[in-house]
Amino acid sequence: MSAESRFFEPYFETMPRDELRELQNRKLRRQVARGYSFAPAVRELFNKLGLTPSDIRTTEDLQEKLPVMSKDTVRENRARTGDPFGGFLAVPEEEVYTVQHSTGTTGLPTFIAKTRRDVEGWITREYARHAWAAGARPGDRVLVWGYYWHAWLKDGNDRGFAATGAQVWEFSSMPTPTDIERLHMIASAVRFNAVNHGTLPMFRWMDYVRSRGLDPRREYHSDEWKFIRTEGDMLTEPVRRYSREFWGTLHLDASGGGDCVVATAENREQVETGNTKGLMIWEDFFFTEVVDPKTKEPVADGEKGEYVITPLDYEAMTYFRWDYEDMVVKDSSRDVSGRTHATLKYLGRTVFxxxxxxxxxxxxxxxxxxxxxxxxxxxxxxxxxxxxxxxxxxxxxxxxxxxxxxxxxxxxxxxxxxxxxxxxxxxxxxxxxxxxxxxxxxxxxxxxxxxxxxx
CATH class of the missing domain: 3.30.300.30 (ANL, C-terminal domain)
Known part of the structure; x- marks a missing residue:
């Protein structure tokens, strides 16, 4: 990939939406067939509804014929059957390369199985696209702070930034005072080009700097960073403005969804031009819809609702219409950067x-x-x-x-x-x-x- 290119994967990132929908339907049919054949919970659901894979040919069929599912479905199946994956694993267990877990913000964590093909294929590609759109380029030193609580996210970011040719400096810890001190020492010693960070840990780092009367521009040369990108909680505009003054660099928002390994993020062109619609989600990897939190009926672009995901390339797990329990507003119009995928403006956890x-x-x-x-x-x-x-x-x-x-x-x-x-x-x-x-x-x-x- 040329460092001058605006896109990591130009064809897929700028695909016309009619072609994107055709691609989604082809991938959906494959996932439905795999789920029905290999995932007991999917077969059980289809049999209960009187459906066969041939009944789900398009995303419209999916919305019309399958209910929205919640994490409780997996938890209940897990308790009933003893299967840690709740019956949604679609590969033999010996093909599972790694297992991580969701954050458990709203309940008992669910388990995230991935095959090697998942990890080295579409997961790396989705994170790499976001990293490139943020401005990461070959040779950049990127400090990627993650913690084991978010292991799936840390792993995706490490792989994504590395795929752009950037040099990944890993910092793995919990955001304790001791580790904030260590982070301070590392950032003081190394001239980084960018920082990728959890939102709350970033706040704690900022508190550390403020409480000691330090100047981050002098301590870390932060005004020379290409960007800061945070994930885990939303970035509001007052905080973005405050952060820009504090660090002296662009602050981008990013997030993800553990159970389906979803990554969403702003690109720098959005923020630089003041055309921030939300965080982009790659729709060639996911069918994305927004539903009314009470009725679970789909709502139109521009309306508040919970976002619901159907992974289209996930080999290990076959989830259909997974409710992320996050409130968003979806916008499917072309992005200022030329990317054609939808953006999601995060409004917060539904329960919050x-x-x-x-x-x-x-x-x-x-x-x-x-x-x-x-x-x-x-x-x-x-x-x-x-x-x-x-x-x-x-x-x-x-x-x-x-x-x-x-x-x-x-x-x-x-x-x-x-x-x-x-x-x-x-x-x-x-x-x-x-x-x-x-x-x-x-x-x-x-x-x-x-x-x-x-x-």
Missing amino acids: GAVVRGKHITQRDVEEVLYSFPEVMLKPWQFIRSSKDLFKEEDKLRIRAVYDPNLTKDPEELRARIARALEEKLGVPAEVEWIPEEEVRTLPHKVYKLYLRQS
């Missing part, structure tokens, strides 16, 4: 939200307002809800949050200002309460943004 007086308020809705206040920038916060049921209507948007005491002169005045801003922006009554940071449930990769309290 609230329905207030008929309005579905998402994580992004809150963070776009909350993180416009310097006193709470990068600090954790949570929705307060009265029920696990997202659709139980609340009379008021309630959040609890943490403020920076070094930047806050009057906590009560700040609390009132943030509540007013939320009300004006979101059009619902809002209430903010302050809590100590140690009260917030924090996972290694993100803050758990829901707190249940009986009203």
Whole structure:
């Protein structure tokens, strides 16, 4: 691949959408036949519905005839049968090259089996396309910080950046204070060209730098980095602007989905030109749809919903209409870079939200307002809800949050200002309460943004 090319795989990345749909249908028919033949859970589902593989010829057939599936389907099958893969493994177990696990943000983790052909084929290609679109090129030193909790993501990023010809500097740890110190020492000693990082660990690194009065441009030459790219939690525009000032370089958003090894990411042309629609997903590897979180019926482009994935090249596992339990807005129009694949604007975990007086308020809705206040920038916060049921209507948007005491002169005045801003922006009554940071449930990769309290 020429370093001057805008695309890692030009033909596939710019494929006309009618050709893309034909390719999806061909791959879908193959996956349906494989699943029915080799995956017990798929055969059981088809038999229960009175279907055969010949009934699913197109993505329209898929949406019309198969239900949306959740992680609970795998968990229930696993408990019932003792099969760790819940009956969805479509290759002999001796062909499984590696097994990793999902993050378990919303429940018991599910297991991610991959064959060597999966790992060395489409998985490396999807990550390499994103790495190239971010700006990675042969000879670049890229610091890739991942942690074992996200092993599938770390592995994909390492392979993707390496496939571009970049030199991958691996840093594997949990985001503990000791490891942040180690990261500081590494970044101080080595002149990197780019950094790929978990979102919450990046926040902690920034806190480390701020608390010690360090200048990242002097310490790490961060203004010479081509980009920072973070994943694990969304990047809102206030945080992107803050990060650009802090590090002196472009900050790109990326994410993924463990169970189907989905990788989504912004490309630098989107961000540089101010045409950020969301994170691109490679639709030659996945059929992507968005459904109403309550009815599970498909919604149109531009409408809020949960995104649902059907992998089209996954050899080890055969999942159909897998619900990722994340809220997005899909846009299938051509990207400013010329890529033709859809983008997904992440709105947050479905469970991290609230329905207030008929309005579905998402994580992004809150963070776009909350993180416009310097006193709470990068600090954790949570929705307060009265029920696990997202659709139980609340009379008021309630959040609890943490403020920076070094930047806050009057906590009560700040609390009132943030509540007013939320009300004006979101059009619902809002209430903010302050809590100590140690009260917030924090996972290694993100803050758990829901707190249940009986009203």
